[in-house]
Amino acid sequence: MRPGQRKALTDSPDDRWAEQVETVKAKIRAKVEHPFRVIKRQFGHVKVRYQGLAKNTAQLFTLLALANIWMACKRLANLA
Numbered sequence: 001m002r003p004g005q006r007k008a009l010t011d012s013p014d015d016r017w018a019e020q021v022e023t024v025k026a027k028i029r030a031k032v033e034h035p036f037r038v039i040k041r042q043f044g045h046v047k048v049r050y051q052g053l054a055k056n057t058a059q060l061f062t063l064l065a066l067a068n069i070w071m072a073c074k075r076l077a078n079l080a
Contacts, residue, residue, distance in 0.1 A: 038067040 001022050009015040039045050045063050048056050 035064065035067045035071070038070060039063045042070060043067070 001018070006019070006022060009019055043063050043066060045059075050056050050059065
């Protein structure tokens with residue numbers, strides 16, 4: 001839902017339900033998009049560098065693994 005449409009919601013039961021649906025969608029979107037932000041910002045992957053699908057796929061898989069490790073380290077550091 002667009003932000004303007006979301007602001008226009010009232011306190012009716014249908015609109016409260018729509019607001020809850022949008023909140024759930026935003027939470028899911030945030031969890032899905034976070035690893036890609038880590039890859040772009042922490043590891044500088046903004047453009048494809050290599051010619052060939054296999055090389056680019058290998059680099060992306062490596063960056064995804066590194067992002068998982070980086071995020072796990074952050075989580076583990078908060079536990080200690």
